[in-house]
Amino acid sequence: MPTFAMSRIFCIANQKGGVGKTTTSVNLAAGLAKIGQRVLLVDLDPQGNATMGSGVDKRNLGTSVYDVLLEATGIASARVRAERAGYDVLGANRELAGAEIELVNLPQRNERLGLALAQVTADYDFVLVDCPPALSLLTLNGLCCAHGVIVPMQCEYFALEGLTDLVNTIKQVHANLNPGLQLIGLLRVMFDARITLQSQVSEQLKMHFGDKVFNTVIPRNVRLAEAPSYGLPGVVFDPSSKGALAFVEFAREVAGRVGIHSA
Numbered sequence: 410m411p412t413f414a415m416s417r418i419f420c421i422a423n424q425k426g427g428v429g430k431t432t433t434s435v436n437l438a439a440g441l442a443k444i445g446q447r448v449l450l451v452d453l454d455p456q457g458n459a460t461m462g463s464g465v466d467k468r469n470l471g472t473s474v475y476d477v478l479l480e481a482t483g484i485a486s487a488r489v490r491a492e493r494a495g496y497d498v499l500g501a502n503r504e505l506a507g508a509e510i511e512l513v514n515l516p517q518r519n520e521r522l523g524l525a526l527a528q529v530t531a532d533y534d535f536v537l538v539d540c541p542p543a544l545s546l547l548t549l550n551g552l553c554c555a556h557g558v559i560v561p562m563q564c565e566y567f568a569l570e571g572l573t574d575l576v577n578t579i580k581q582v583h584a585n586l587n588p589g590l591q592l593i594g595l596l597r598v599m600f601d602a603r604i605t606l607q608s609q610v611s612e613q614l615k616m617h618f619g620d621k622v623f624n625t626v627i628p629r630n631v632r633l634a635e636a637p638s639y640g641l642p643g644v645v646f647d648p649s650s651k652g653a654l655a656f657v658e659f660a661r662e663v664a665g666r667v668g669i670h671s672a
Contacts, residue, residue, distance in 0.1 A: 416449075416530040417667050419537055419593060420551040420558045424578070425571040426542035429598040432633060432643070433561040434539035435462045435494070436653070439642035440660030442495030446534040446669070449488065451522070452501035453547045455508075459539040460500035463491040464640040467502040475504040477525045478550065479511060484529045494642055497533075505547070512546050519546070519586060523554025534669070544578055552582045557593035559663070561627075564597055564610035593666065596659065598627040625659040628652060 421434045431454070438450040452459040452474060457467035467473075472487040477499065488497045512518045526536060538551040552558070558579055562568045576592065583590045595618055601607055615622050627633075630652030633643035644653045664670070 416526070416533045416536045417557075418526065418530075418555045419535065419663075420540050420548075420555045421537060421561065422540040422548065422551070422558050422575065423560050423562060423571065424542060424544060424575050425562075425568065428542075428563055428568065429561045429627075430542065431458045431462060431539055432637075433559070433596060433598060433627075434459050434537055435637075435642040436633070436644050436656035437559075437660055437663065438463070438496045438535075438537050439494050439644035440657045441535050441537075441664065443644060443657055444660055444664060446660075446664065447532065448496035449484075449499060449529070449533045449536045450491075450496055451499045451526075451536060451538045451551075453505075453522075453538055453551055454501060454541040455503055455506040455547075456541075457501045457503070457505075458637070460498060460502070461640060462637040462642065463494050463496070463498045465489055465491055465498050465500050467500055470500045470502055473504060474499050474501050474522075475508050478508050478521045479515075480521070480525075484525050488529075494645055509546050519549045519553045522550040526554055535663075549582070549586070552579070552590060553587045555587070556589055557591045559593050559596060561596045561598045563599050564607040564614070566606070566610065569610060569613065592621055593663075594621050594623045596623050596625070596627065599629045600626045601629045623659065623662055625655060625662050627655045627659065630655075 438448045441448045460467045472482045476482045488499050491498050540548045540551045632647040632650035633652035636643040636646035
């Protein structure tokens with residue numbers, strides 16, 4: 410893995426829904442902030458869950474990622490500070506659902522997020538992009554500007570099936586749209602070692618993907634599940650919980666993979 414001169418832009422993506430993408434996005438952002446990194450979290454999902462989960466009210470956004478994609482404003486004007494979480498957020502709300510249709514006929518429709526991020530990359534060590542659970546124009550905007558993809562996944566049978574599709578998508582984007590894109594790694598989330606199938610799937614992942622499987626495993630943890638209702642990442646909501654500690658460890662592992670060695 411090369412060390413990037415400016416921001417490391419990573420998409421958190423999985424075409425399967427309900428696998429913990431947003432939980433991973435907000436907690437990785439908070440974990441990286443906790444170890445001293447400057448972080449921007451970009452919410453590319455019209456549901457705006459990463460926005461709300463960072464403590465930013467999507468209903469009160471003056472400007473959002475929607476305005477940035479349509480070039481009505483820049484990221485420097487649209488970003489907001491998630492004070493308690495410790496990072497900046499480029500938020501999303503239901504307006505973003507209409508962006509798909511509006512982007513179709515616009516020039517550079519796949520590169521608009523990347524062009525906007527180029528104006529602020531010096532401000533951040535990491536930019537994390539929370540992608541919607543579909544290969545849409547929004548997801549493509551994330552993949553086209555990213556250095557890599559982090560894939561959160563549950564260790565279940567159908568997850569393996571969906572993973573094949575996602576890896577193929579990453580290869581296609583790498584070949585045709587973004588030659589710098591690579592699979593950074595697979596993160597095992599909501600993991601319960603007592604369930605035999607999960608342990609078996611975990612072993613299969615390590616066998617097939619080797620060091621592309623992160624060493625850190627995120628356990629199934631009720632405090633991580635409760636945190637969004639308080640508008641906080643689990644890392645901030647209950648720093649001593651097993652889930653929070655695992656995400657801080659994961660943040661250190663991600664930083665280490667790009668040559669940043671934190672205390």
